[in-house]
Amino acid sequence: MQDATRAQLTFLILWTVVTAIKILIAARLPLFVDEAFYWQEGRHLAAAYSDLPGLTAWMTRLGTELGGQHVLALRGPFLLLAALLPWLIAHIGSRWFGEAAGWRAGSLALLMPLAGSLGVLALPDVPMAFATVLCLDAGARLLREIDAASAAELALGLTIGALSHYRFIGVIGVGVVALLLLPQGRKVLRDPRIWVALAVGIAAWAPLIAWNLENSDAGLRFQLVDRHPWSFQAAGLWFLVVQAALVTPLLFFALMQVFVRSFRNDQGMPAQWRYFGLLGGVSTVGFFALGFFADVERVSFHWPLPGYLPLLIAVPALMREWPRGWRIATWLSSGAGLLIVLAYYLVLSTPQWRERFAAEKYYPANFAGWDALAAAVRQEQARLPAGTRLLANSFKSGAELGFALGDPRIPVLDHPLNHKHGRAPQLALWGLTSDGSRDTPVLLVVGSGDVQFKSLLEYYQLLCKQVGPLPAPRVVNVDHGHQRFLLFALPAERPAGACTLPAFAWIDTPESEAGASGRFQISGWAFKDGAGLEGVDILLDGAPVARAHYGTPSPGTAAYWKVSTDPNHPNVGFRAEVDVTSVAAGRHWLGLRLHGSDGSVEDWAEQPIEVR
Template identity: 65%
Template sequence: MQGEQRARTIFLTLWTLITAVKLVIAARLPLFVDEAFYWQEGQHLAMAYSDLPGLTAWLTRLGVELGGAHVLAVRLPFLAIGAVLPWMVSRIATRWFGAVAGWQAGSLTLLMPLSATLGMLAVPDVPMALAAVLCLDAGARLLRSVDAAAAMKLALGLMIGALSHYRFIGVIGVGLIALLVLPQGRRMLRDPRVWVALALGVLAWLPLLAWNADNHDAGLKFQVVERHPWDFQWSGLWFLVIQPVLVTPILCVAMWKVALAGTRSGGGARAQWRYFGLVGAVSTVAIFLLGFFTDVERISFHWPLPGYLALLVAVPVVLNGWPRWLRRTGWWLAGVGLTLAFGYYLMASTPALREQLAGDKYYPRNFAGWKPLADVVREELRQMPEGTRVLAGNFKVGAELGFQLRDPRIEVLPHPLNDKHGRTAQLVQWGLLHQGERGTPLLLVLSPSDQRYRDLLERYHQVCEQVGPLPPPRVVSQDHGYQRFLLFRLPAQRAEGPCVSPAMAWMDTPQFGAQVQGTVEVRGWAFKDGVGLSKVELLLDGKPAGTVTYGRPYDITGFWKISNDPQHPNVGFDAQLDTTGLAPGKHWLGLRLHGNDGSVETWQEQAVIVR
């Protein structure tokens, strides 16, 4: 009884503290771009969408209906699901392995970083995890004896999963494999009540199938074919490396012990042990193997979570058989992992901390800069004629600005990103993909940070083809330019002429992070298609820092073949930077580019370390 009481107290304490921290972070953290698009989908209620079934969008709509247009309200239904899941895992473990193991399984669900952070973002993995746990619980109960209550729980889980994500098909497949391996599972599958539950689960896929039938299978093609290379890629090894970090090493080993136990035969309660192990093992192994062939550019580290939740149910039994020091180390490592995960989200939600990661590959750009951008957009709209419409450069900008401006109908330019993320068909269905019509003034908002630099000039020329030559932009720069937006006032009538694009530049020396002292030579190039540059200013920590000589010969047309700057090849610049009076440490070196059309554009900065 003392052990049970202690385990229960630990669980309740962890649940209270972690839930409170998640609420605080979720209220501060700006919407991730996918969350913003799910909010936009929720404002256009439908049975299914181009990228997902309907449930995620419905939940975002429920949140804002209950709590208003606030990030916390958008995430509130997902936070509620995330708060319930540890209780569900605890209850399953209690039923099969006792109360102490049950509370411990719930505590581990609260501590494992992948499951602990669940619900802080409004993403489809949250309801999908709920569906997976419901099916897991129902399957374990049905292995013992088939009854109507367990069958209905299975049907509920299958229906929620079908409304959550295409990937839930994999969860269904894994569950069926596990049941077919077990004699009790094969016997269970002969019961008609189970087949009624399966039939209800199948019916829940009909809205998604109907959407694909009406839209040339656009969603299915994207999820199954277009987003994955389906060629072997060694980068899939990174997936194997990162998983032990995300679930913490000792906990990872314990879960694999449960998975191995699932391959051994036995009777009685051992059937449920094998069931949990088989579901977890088949799921994680399949996803690890798929990692060598599927999409590695977008976030996919959360895919094994349903399998991990199955394994966590039995992990306390494994841990309790280990030496005390090893058990404690496992618990503490899980706590450290959780702290680091929360720390990352807190950093992303705090501008002063987020700025410190500018230029780093872990810089959370998709969370950054949306509110300042919206403030500038409102200011620009007040100064433009009545009836001016906002035009976004891609779906990310359209969705994020839509949330900030409370306008889910912002038009979007055609962009490869819309295709890459499976959103083009949805924008077309809403009538929000810009077709070149004008009639009223437009405020065009571009996000050059969303484009690979080597493709940026080509993208600018595509925009010129879509809307005409671009006037001088207003620059909105965040975190030293690592999140950067350009705003253009486009008149009601399209201008004609050669492409005039935003300026582009590069610093050859000093390089990012270079250690410098004394007088430093700064060299590079800069150009502006259509009109050219009149001068280049050197900035240090945002202030002018010396005279720049612009216009020396520097032929860059070998790479930028489509560039039409009239001043080619004289686009090089040189400057001398005196660092003798600067405090040692990191400083930010930048450029201010002056166009012959009167434009003034600040360029992305790069860090130098003064010794």
């Protein structure tokens, strides 16, 4: 009794603290790109969409209808479901492994980083995880006794899952396999009430099936064919390493041990243990194998979560056999893992802290700069002629600006990202795909980071073909230009003439994060197709500190950018000397201001240097 009371108190404290922290973060964290598009889908209510079934969009609509146009309101329904999940896991664990083990299973669900951070973002993984737990609870109860209440719970879980994500098909398949491997499970599958529940669950897929039938299987092709290479990739090994890190190593070992024990022919082992172990283990191993052949470009670390949850329920019962030191280490390492994940989100939600990631490989561009962009767009709209329409270059800018400006109908140009993320068919259905033609003034918003740098010049040339010659842009640099937007005020009539494109530049020396002292040399190259550059200023922390000598030979630049039309090639190099003798020691930001021959002025992205 005392053990159960302590376990319950621990759970209640953890649940309260973790939930409060998640609400705080969710209220401050900028909207992730996918969340913004789900909001846009929610403003165009439908039974299903090109990328997902309908539930995620419906939940974002519910949140904003109840709480207003705020990120916390949008995430509210997801936070609620995520907060209920540990209670449900604790309830299931208590039923099969004792009250103390149940509360500890709920606590582990709070501390495991993948499960504990659920709800901070409005993503389909939240209702999908909730549906998974409902189904496994119903399945475990049916193994003991087949009744109408358990069958109804199964039908509810299957319905929520079908409305959450295509990946839930895998959960269903694994669940059927787990039942077939158990004698009690095969008995369950012979009961007509279970087939009624399955029929209800199958019917819930009807909207998604209908959408695909009406749209040439565009959603299915994206989820099952287009986004996956379906060839072996050694990078799948990193998937396993990342999973062990995100679950935390000792807890990951415990989950795998639950799976291994489910194969034991132990008469004293309850059927529910074997059910949880087989359901979770087969799903997890399946996703591990899929990691070697499926999409590795987009985020996929959250895929195995539905497999971890059944395994997690049996972990406290398993850990009773472990030495006390290993149990403590498991709890502490899981808690530390959750703190790291939540701290990362907290850093992303604080602009001053997020800025420190600006020059890093893993800079969180999908979370950054949307407020600054929206403010710049409002300023431009205020000075442009009445009736000027807004046009975005990709679904990212269109959805994020849509949420910030309260406009879910911002048209979007055809862009590779729209197809890469499966959003192009949906944009076309809404009539929001623009071919670039216009009969009124347009403010075009371009995210330069939407295309890899090596392909950016060709993309600008394509953009010029879509909308015509590009005027000098207003540059919005966020986090020292590592999130960068260009705003083009396009006239109603498409002017004739050759294209003038945004400027390009690169600092060859010093390298990013290099040390500097006294007087040091800076060199690189810069060009601007269609007009050329007439000068380059060197900036330190945003202020000019030197005028570069521009026009030195740089034949390698023209050789690399083969399609460049800058009239100054090959003399597009620059060099300058910068004096930092009076600059305080520490990190500073080195940048460029590019002066075009057409009168344009563009600030390039900055890079850090360490002044000694």
